[in-house]
Structure formats: C-alpha cells, structure tokens
Amino acid sequence: MLQVQFIRDHKDTVLQGLAKRNFANAEELIEQVLSTDEKRRKAQVSLDNVLSESNKLSKEIGLLFKAGEVQKANLVKEKTSQLKGQKETLSQEKNTAEEELQSLLFQIPNIPHTSVPNGQSDEDNEEISRHGEVPTLHDGALPHWELAKKYDIIDFELGTKITGAGFPVYKGKGARLQRALISYFLDKNIDAGYEEYQVPHLVNEASGIGTGSLPDKEGQMYHIGADDLYLIPTAEVPVTNIFRGDLLQEKDFPIACTSYTPCFRREAGSYGAHVRGLNRLHQFDKVEIVRVEHPDNSYNALEGMVDHVKGILEELKLPYRILRLCGGDVTFASALTYDFEVFSTAQDRWLEVSSVSNFETFQANRLKLRFKNKEGKSQLAHTLNGSALALPRILAGILENYQTENGIQVPEVLIPYTGFDMIN
Incomplete structure (x- = not known):
C-alpha cells in the first residue's frame, strides 16, 4: 500500500507510475485519496483542539472546586458536556474518513520501478x-x-x-x-x-x-x-x-x-x-x-x-x-x-x-x-x-x-x- 504522505508529496510520480501500469481512473482515484485525507486531517486537528480544550477545562474545574467556587465549576462543567458531544462527532468523522481512505488506498497498486518497460500485456x-x-x-x-x-x-x-x-x-x-x-x-x-x-x-x-x-x-x-x-x-x-x-x-x-x-x-x-x-x-x-x-x-x-x-x-x-x-x-x-x-x-x-x-x-x-x-x-x-x-x-x-x-x-x-x- 502506498503511503498517503508519498502520494501527497509525489503526486506526479504516482500518476506517471500508474500510467505505466495502464491503470484506469488513476487521476480520479488519487484526487479522492487526497481529498479524503484532507478531510481526515481537518477532523483530526479539530478533535485535537477539542481534546486540548476539554483537558484545560477539566483542570480548571478541579481548581474551582478546590477553591470552593462550586457555581463557577458547574458552569464550566456544562461547557465540557458540550465539548464531549463535539468530540464524539469529530471522532466519528475522523474514523469514517480513515475507513474511506483505507478503502481507496487498497485499490491503488504499487508504483513500478523506473526499469520496468512500458507495455500492455x-x-x-x-x-x-x-x-x-x-x-x-x-x-x-x-x-x-x-x-x-x-x-x-x-x-x-x-x-x-x-x-x-x-x-x-x-x-x-x-x-x-x-x-x-x-x-x-x-x-x-x-x-x-x-x-x-x-x-x-x-x-x-x-x-x-x-x-x-x-x-x-x-x-x-x-x-x-x-x-x-x-x-x-x-x-x-x-x-x-x-x-x-x-x-x-x-x-x-x-x-x-x-x-x-x-x-x-x-x-x-x-x-x-x-x-x-x-x-x-x-x-x-x-x-x-x-x-x-x-x-x-x-x-x-x-x-x-x-x-x-x-x-x-x-x-x-x-x-x-x-x-x-x-x-x-x-x-x-x-x-x-x-x-x-x-x-x-x-x-x-x-x-x-x-x-x-x-x-x-x-x-x-x-x-x-x-x-x-x-x-x-x-x-x-x-x-x-x-x-x-x-x-x-x-x-x-x-x-x-x-x-x-x-x-x-x-x-x-x-x-x-x-x-x-x-x-x-
């Protein structure tokens, strides 16, 4: 299986290799891979931000309870509940994108070595x-x-x-x-x-x-x-x-x-x-x-x-x-x-x-x-x-x-x- 990073960094090389294989719909498939990977990466970044914010608020809640500011702590807990819903949604988006990406990558053959001759059969x-x-x-x-x-x-x-x-x-x-x-x-x-x-x-x-x-x-x-x-x-x-x-x-x-x-x-x-x-x-x-x-x-x-x-x-x-x-x-x-x-x-x-x-x-x-x-x-x-x-x-x-x-x-x-x- 080709690595996504390699496809992203060497798109032209990948397309040339797939052309040597006479691989149908190569450009369309590679574009699907890149767009799905972009979706996955965006979901990962958003999820990381939500997790970071959630961890930050959890620490804040602990400090507020320790200081006896229960009302403020409960208000912050409401925010963490909202973040929990976002976390679940983003996790599902990331997992779906990863599954789609894996399925797409399984369809792509290896890139032929430069010494492989052109040919149909x-x-x-x-x-x-x-x-x-x-x-x-x-x-x-x-x-x-x-x-x-x-x-x-x-x-x-x-x-x-x-x-x-x-x-x-x-x-x-x-x-x-x-x-x-x-x-x-x-x-x-x-x-x-x-x-x-x-x-x-x-x-x-x-x-x-x-x-x-x-x-x-x-x-x-x-x-x-x-x-x-x-x-x-x-x-x-x-x-x-x-x-x-x-x-x-x-x-x-x-x-x-x-x-x-x-x-x-x-x-x-x-x-x-x-x-x-x-x-x-x-x-x-x-x-x-x-x-x-x-x-x-x-x-x-x-x-x-x-x-x-x-x-x-x-x-x-x-x-x-x-x-x-x-x-x-x-x-x-x-x-x-x-x-x-x-x-x-x-x-x-x-x-x-x-x-x-x-x-x-x-x-x-x-x-x-x-x-x-x-x-x-x-x-x-x-x-x-x-x-x-x-x-x-x-x-x-x-x-x-x-x-x-x-x-x-x-x-x-x-x-x-x-x-x-x-x-x-």
Missing part, C-alpha cells in the same frame, strides 16, 4: 537473457500429460474423481520425483542462507491484506466462510506475515526465509489447451524464498535472488529465459518482477516457473513492518519474494525435455533424491 515483456540448449527429441515425442499416462506417474482423471479438474494425483515414481524436487529446492535454498519454515496453509484476513492478496481483485483465493480463513495462494503470504507488526533493528538484516507449501488458486476463467495437464492447476506444490531487507540493499538482494534461481535451473539443465515484466503485466504489489520460463520442447512453448519480485515498502506499509535506522527513527523495510521453484511446470519440463525412446531420464542432480535414474 505479457506480449510486451522484455527478454533479458536466454540460457541452455533446447534438446532434440526423438520422433513421436509426447507432451507431459501423455507421458504421465504412458508411465502411470500422474493421474489427472483420478484427481477429477476425488476433487475436480486441476487437482492431479501423483503416483509411484511421479510422487517420488515430486518429493525429490521439493527436497532439492529446499536444500539449495538452505545452502544459500535461507532459513526453513513450515507454515500454516490457511491464513486470516489480516495476513491476506498484509501481502496484498486481499482484497481479492481477481477472485483467486479459496475462502472458508464458516471460519473466515483463506487457503494460501503461495507461501509468500504466511511467511511474510511472520514479521507483521515487527519493529526490527538494522542488525537484523538480511532476513531470508524459505518454505515448502501446497498452493491453492481458483484460476477462474482459465480454459483451453494452453492450461492442459500440469500447465495450470488449482492445487500445486511450490518452494518459496522470502526476504526482508534494508531499503538500501533490496535491489542488490533482488539480483542475488535472480542469480540463485538461475543456478538451480542450470543444475537441472533445463533451457530457460528471463523476462522483465512490463507495466501492464507486473503484479499488483510488485515494483519490479523477473519471470523465469522453461522451454517445453514437446509443447514448443515457454512455461513460467518462477517470479522474483521486489515490493519495496508496499507490503511493509500494510504489514506495519518497520526497523529503527541509525538515527533511531522508525522506517519501513523492503520485502521481496520468489519461487525457487514452482513444481508443476518444472516437472512438465523435465518429463518432456528428458524423454527418450526408452523412458524418461532423471536429471543427474536429482538422482540422489529419487534413488532411481529412469522412469520407464
């Missing part, structure tokens, strides 16, 4: 680099959903029977390969200095608001109405909320966390061949990395996270590319996002496997996550997160790119985790 994202060799597959190579059926390692129909479409069942070597990837990703992250957390898979409303998942603008989250809890769309939500409301010290930085969780997304309106098999699911596994950083170091940390994900993909020997998301495609809370895409040779298309983002102070402001700087003043921290990595499309890439006429080879780096080197 994912077609305008900027390719930063490309790595690895695309393998040449044998004649008759299959997409992963056909391979899963051929080798009986993922059962999509059984998942539909148990729950519905988008909830696959992993079997035998498919389940073991899935578990191997989770362990491998966690080990890589821990070796890089990330501390592992096991976190709840359900969160309350405050946690969803803290990371920008709520209000749910795209209808992505599953809501459990009876308990008013939400199934997590990513481990980013519970892990980042570990630090909600904290006041850190500079010596606490950097904070680096990793966590494996299942993730749940409704993915409303997603149909067609491009979402077949593992390409898009309602439930999937992901290993996440989250950082809380000093603002001076957050972009260095972001580059370090990008290098870390690159290292994992290179060990898996999967061909990949890195994209810098354009203004029209960057997520609501992010200031800058890099997407990693693995090339699926059997499908002849790129599959997104990771997003690595810097949210700057956007989440921290919602979370009230601050630190004391060297001058002893409270300041908002920066938060970052990234997938390291999301499993479904990584698994799809492995199955398709490592297939041979005799079966599917297991990437060398995963063999110590799987205990086998071939699926056949």
